[in-house]
Amino acid sequence: MQQFVNVTLTGLTEGMVYAAFALALVLIWRSTRIVNFAQGSMAAATAFIALALIQSGWSYWAALVVALVSGFVLGAVIERVVVRRVEGGPELNAVIVTLGLFVAIQAGIAIVFGSSFQSFPTPFGLQGFQVGDNRIAFTPTSLYVIVAVLITMGLLVALFRFTRVGLAMRASAFGQEVARLLGVRVGRMLTLGWGLAAVVGSLAGLLIAGGEFIYPAYMDSLIVFGFVAAVLGGLDSPIGAVVGGLILGLALSYVSGYVPRGSALVNVSALVILMVVLLVRPGGLFASSTARRA
Amino acid sequence: MSDLRSTATDTPAAGKASSDAPTEATAGADEPTATRRRTLLPSSTLLRHLLLLALGAVATVVILESTDPFTNSQLATLSYYAIAAGGLTVLTGMNGQISLGHGALMAVGAYTTALFLSAEEPLPLPLILLAAILVATAVGALVGVAAARLHGPYLAGATLALAVGLPGLAIYFHDWLGGEQGLRVRAPRAPEAFDSFISAVSGNSASNTKWLAYLGAICLLITYFLLANLVRSRIGRTWRAVRDQEVAAELAGINLGAWRVLAFTVSAAAAGLAGGVLALVVRLAAPSGFTLVLSLSLLTAIVIGGLGSLLGALLGSALLVFLPPFVTDLGSGWGLDNTEAAQLAPFVYGVVLIVAMIFAPAGFVGSIRMRWLTRQATRSAARSSRG
Numbered sequence: 001m002q003q004f005v006n007v008t009l010t011g012l013t014e015g016m017v018y019a020a021f022a023l024a025l026v027l028i029w030r031s032t033r034i035v036n037f038a039q040g041s042m043a044a045a046t047a048f049i050a051l052a053l054i055q056s057g058w059s060y061w062a063a064l065v066v067a068l069v070s071g072f073v074l075g076a077v078i079e080r081v082v083v084r085r086v087e088g089g090p091e092l093n094a095v096i097v098t099l100g101l102f103v104a105i106q107a108g109i110a111i112v113f114g115s116s117f118q119s120f121p122t123p124f125g126l127q128g129f130q131v132g133d134n135r136i137a138f139t140p141t142s143l144y145v146i147v148a149v150l151i152t153m154g155l156l157v158a159l160f161r162f163t164r165v166g167l168a169m170r171a172s173a174f175g176q177e178v179a180r181l182l183g184v185r186v187g188r189m190l191t192l193g194w195g196l197a198a199v200v201g202s203l204a205g206l207l208i209a210g211g212e213f214i215y216p217a218y219m220d221s222l223i224v225f226g227f228v229a230a231v232l233g234g235l236d237s238p239i240g241a242v243v244g245g246l247i248l249g250l251a252l253s254y255v256s257g258y259v260p261r262g263s264a265l266v267n268v269s270a271l272v273i274l275m276v277v278l279l280v281r282p283g284g285l286f287a288s289s290t291a292r293r294a
Numbered sequence: 295m296s297d298l299r300s301t302a303t304d305t306p307a308a309g310k311a312s313s314d315a316p317t318e319a320t321a322g323a324d325e326p327t328a329t330r331r332r333t334l335l336p337s338s339t340l341l342r343h344l345l346l347l348a349l350g351a352v353a354t355v356v357i358l359e360s361t362d363p364f365t366n367s368q369l370a371t372l373s374y375y376a377i378a379a380g381g382l383t384v385l386t387g388m389n390g391q392i393s394l395g396h397g398a399l400m401a402v403g404a405y406t407t408a409l410f411l412s413a414e415e416p417l418p419l420p421l422i423l424l425a426a427i428l429v430a431t432a433v434g435a436l437v438g439v440a441a442a443r444l445h446g447p448y449l450a451g452a453t454l455a456l457a458v459g460l461p462g463l464a465i466y467f468h469d470w471l472g473g474e475q476g477l478r479v480r481a482p483r484a485p486e487a488f489d490s491f492i493s494a495v496s497g498n499s500a501s502n503t504k505w506l507a508y509l510g511a512i513c514l515l516i517t518y519f520l521l522a523n524l525v526r527s528r529i530g531r532t533w534r535a536v537r538d539q540e541v542a543a544e545l546a547g548i549n550l551g552a553w554r555v556l557a558f559t560v561s562a563a564a565a566g567l568a569g570g571v572l573a574l575v576v577r578l579a580a581p582s583g584f585t586l587v588l589s590l591s592l593l594t595a596i597v598i599g600g601l602g603s604l605l606g607a608l609l610g611s612a613l614l615v616f617l618p619p620f621v622t623d624l625g626s627g628w629g630l631d632n633t634e635a636a637q638l639a640p641f642v643y644g645v646v647l648i649v650a651m652i653f654a655p656a657g658f659v660g661s662i663r664m665r666w667l668t669r670q671a672t673r674s675a676a677r678s679s680r681g
Contacts, residue, residue: 091447095446101648103647268462
């Protein structure tokens with residue numbers, strides 16, 4: 001029983017990170033019909049920036065803010081300079097360009113920061129809370145991860161629901177032509193969308209790094225998990241991405257917790273889940289509309 | 295291989311390969327320039343490919359005998375990259391399906407080869423490589439069935455999951471597949487006939503490196519010969535139809551899904567053979583050899599060379615082999631240490647992928663072919679306006 005609780009709590013915490021990462025993918029997919037495979041590398045780049053700042057004596061929070069801001073700049077610049085040229089073109093070209101970004105950024109990190117394993121700090125403890133006589137696998141850091149993701153999601157919902165900019169962004173994602181005719185600066189909105197998505201992706205990268213070791217490729221499996229979570233939710237729906245992230249987090253946690261030597265099987269399980277979803281419900285579990293499939 | 299001349303002569307040449315009836319009529323109706331230009335090479339596709347195969351074999355012997363052992367081993371590396379890239383270019387360029395999972399399919403071939411070679415009395419090498427192809431083909435068919443229903447980003451994501459997930463199996467079954475350390479491969483010794491062949495041809499001594507380089511080259515030539523014929527046949531034309539005009543192809547009675555699965559299967563077979571050769575050349579089958587970067591390097595090779603072109607895949611693979619030492623030296627010259635300089639090659643791959651997709655999506659061979667075709671068209675237009 002205690003193991004079940006622990007495995008579930010770990011799964012929920014990791015699921016929140018997958019949810020955040022999937023949300024970043026969904027934001028970009030909705031506005032530009034591109035799956036940003038470079039998201040993981042971009043997040044890793046900001047994590048290394050944060051780590052460099054922390055090592056030179058900055059506080060965790062200041063480094064976090066700088067990392068998120070640099071994530072925004074990175075995302076916006078990449079959209080404006082590189083991705084803009086393949087938007088609306090053949091979908092294979094866009095996929096290949098984001099893969100190129102993925103490789104180039106990852107190698108760039110290794111050149112600038114080195115490719116060794118470095119431990120990433122966390123502002124909160126890594127010891128589980130005491131419940132009765134038992135320590136559960138739910139740590140202050142897990143709580144921080146969940147709260148941080150929830151706050152981000154709340155801010156995003158507020159932005160899209162209650163602000164003019166959010167409305168303009170939704171309009172340009174829904175119908176570029178019409179939005180442009182109504183005076184929305186669609187190009188700017190797309191750049192802004194990529195920037196925001198990169199912030200959310202960076203946050204996911206920084207949260208999963210807390211208390212762990214990071215190296216240039218540490219986000220590789222998170223891209224897969226984020227993608228699987230996003231597809232679970234239909235790739236089009238933010239709520240679906242969050243639910244998909246939680247489901248995936250729990251599923252993977254049960255695999256690694258209950259199958260002997262299951263941690264080696266986590267990536268394969270993600271593959272199996274993805275295949276089953278794509279074959280049984282290609283639109284995802286929560287596809288909001290079938291009319292707007294690209 | 296003969297791809298440089300592809301599009302202009304496509305219709306007549308392709309028709310003949312499958313010995314369909316109405317080819318003569320098409321050839322007659324075709325541009326007169328096309329017939330005149332083709333006098334140097336045999337008009338039958340099969341004969342032309344056989345001629346190129348023979349030329350390729352001669353070139354292989356000349357190149358391998360005139361270079362030092364280090365270059366020999368580099369060329370062995372080139373051969374397995376080129377085999378896998380050839381399969382991938384047929385899939386992506388001809389059939390329009392992207393795969394980031396070919397590294398994983400190579401791993402299947404490599405592990406199969408390693409397991410068969412670790413037997414007490416190993417089977418003859420061709421049979422083992424055939425087994426590697428068969429196992430990879432089976433896995434590829436399985437993936438292909440799933441892939442046939444996906445497109446673009448979905449397919450990329452699914453095969454990405456394959457590339458990241460499959461090596462984990464080697465760690466899970468570590469008693470059988472050797473875990474992180476992987477399986478060491480005992481490369482079989484060269485047959486005696488090979489020693490006497492080398493000493494007869496060039497008088498060089500036949501080392502094991504040389505044997506592996508020849509083995510790789512033989513596999514490469516056979517693969518490209520088969521793929522080139524396949525691409526020029528009815529099958530290749532159907533793949534292109536499926537790629538370019540889904541609706542029209544379906545109306546013409548083509549079962550889209552079945553042809554996509556076939557393309558993935560053929561491509562997986564090439565990847566399996568490439569994995570087998572890799573295991574022999576590297577003498578190790580380990581998860582660290584089949585990272586995501588391998589799959590993405592293959593993609594870089596075919597994108598630079600030009601999607602769908604076998605010659606392009608070969609040139610792109612040559613870049614994968616000869617570029618890293620060059621840029622690593624360059625990096626050391628700029629004062630980077632070894633591990634940093636080693637990352638320059640993937641950095642260049644990434645930048646090249648982006649730049650190629652933005653400025654020359656047709657790739658190297660494709661861009662040259664396009665320019666050549668434009669010139670042909672201008673010239674024939676000028677001629678017809680005169681006449």
